[in-house]
Amino acid sequence: MINMANNPVAAWLMKKYLQWQQKEGELKNINEFAEHLGVSQPTLSMWLGGSHLPSKHSADLLAAKLGPEIYDLLGLARPDTIPLDQLPHAVRDRLTTAVYEVNSELESRGLSNASPEAEDITIKIFEKHGFKYTRTIKK
DSSP, rough: OOOGGGEEEHHHHHHHHHHHHHTTTEEEEEEEEHHHHHHHHHHHHHHHHHHOOOOOOHHHHHHHHTTHHHHHHHHHTTTOOOOTTSSHHHHHHHHHHHHHHHHHHHHHOOOOHHHHHHHHHHHHHHHHOOOOOOOOOOO
């Protein structure tokens, strides 16, 4: 059994795994969680077991799916940090997660943030994270 107190990355991943299952509304196995994250099951198992830590690239993937806290746990600077410290912690984390997810999705599709499709993607992701997004009026 893993001592999660001595492995904050593993503890965080396990917490996120359980939250993801709850959000999905059914029990999911670790293979399905790895697929959701875009990593292999052996890689996820090594992170959960504490034998390896996520790389910077993997941290970017995890941040897009699970939230930016992974950077803090790994001692990495959060990329393009925006000063949002006046917002409540939970709102700030949801907003940051949504922004990382948008950036990841645009990058995976090879789109720029100025592309016509980018705004639709942004709206969908922001709404998924509980934000109301009003479409920009084009003039």
